[in-house]
């Protein structure tokens with residue numbers, strides 16, 4: 431049987447699901463940028479790409495060299511093709527304007543260029559997360575694209591995906607009709623479909639949370655995690671295993687592969703912030719993928735994809751993964 435590359439899958443989608451040609455092109459370009467990032471990441475110390483810059487991003491986090499390199503790769507790959515009206519990224523304070531010399535298109539691209547940066551220097555999986563939205567009609571308005579254009583709930587995403595740079599480089603993609611997984615064939619230079627229908631198992635025996643923050647959690651999370659830890663003797667009547675990679679991409683990838691629940695709750699360390707993870711380029715794309723794979727994603731009280739964003743870098747509490755577990759911990763927030 432001939433192998434289905436990402437390009438071929440996208441062409442088939444244009445035929446069978448009317449995926450517009452410019453969206454197909456956009457995904458092709460993002461995938462090409464992810465290949466370039468994968469290449470940079472894999473150089474490690476040989477390429478002089480490890481370590482930190484002397485700069486901080488808008489969230490006050492020290493930028494790693496690879497955060498900045500990955501951001502630039504994505505901007506440069508996507509700015510000239512005519513498929514985008516603008517971009518936004520974890521690593522940039524404001525919306526990125528398509529330079530005037532290039533044509534503009536119908537879509538907005540939002541990304542976390544390198545997720546899990548704390549893992550780069552220790553050679554553990556990192557990734558790129560992206561979300562595609564339609565640019566609202568600007569009624570002929572010229573001039574810079576403001577942040578408001580991006581502030582659409584996750585239900586409006588037309589595509590979402592991530593690349594994981596691990597033992598294999600993979601691209602997971604949803605166009606709103608299921609989730610496909612592609613593995614980078616480095617000899618061919620193409621992403622080849624290796625997982626044609628990714629589904630999160632409904633129930634699970636594995637959870638992911640940064641336990642070191644336990645003393646800061648709110649009551650519903652304390653209750654749920656204590657039940658998980660109680661195992662067979664507790665109310666859930668089974669033993670759970672725990673994993674925490676500290677790269678959302680890698681934790682979510684594991685959940686898409688063998689089930690589980692991932693949690694980054696709000697906590698009392700910074701009470702004014704509703705969590706650590708960012709809604710627009712972490713929680714929304716991951717929630718679309720998880721839902722498309724049959725799982726669920728909430729912030730404890732609400733479906734993440736229904737949240738109306740109020741700012742580009744807004745944070746959100748995240749509970750996602752196997753349906754039964756997400757429903758249980760979400761229920762505890764209502765109790």
Ligand code: AHG
Nearest residue numbers: 544545546547548640676677678679
């Ligand atoms: P980023 O590297 O893009 O800033 O994201 C890191 C995120 C996420 O990938 C991960 O789940 C979480 O931060 C880890 O947080 P802790 O360091 O608190 O474990």
Ligand code: MN
Nearest residue numbers: 542544545546
């Ligand atoms: Mn991240």
Ligand code: MN
Nearest residue numbers: 520542544545
């Ligand atoms: Mn990042």
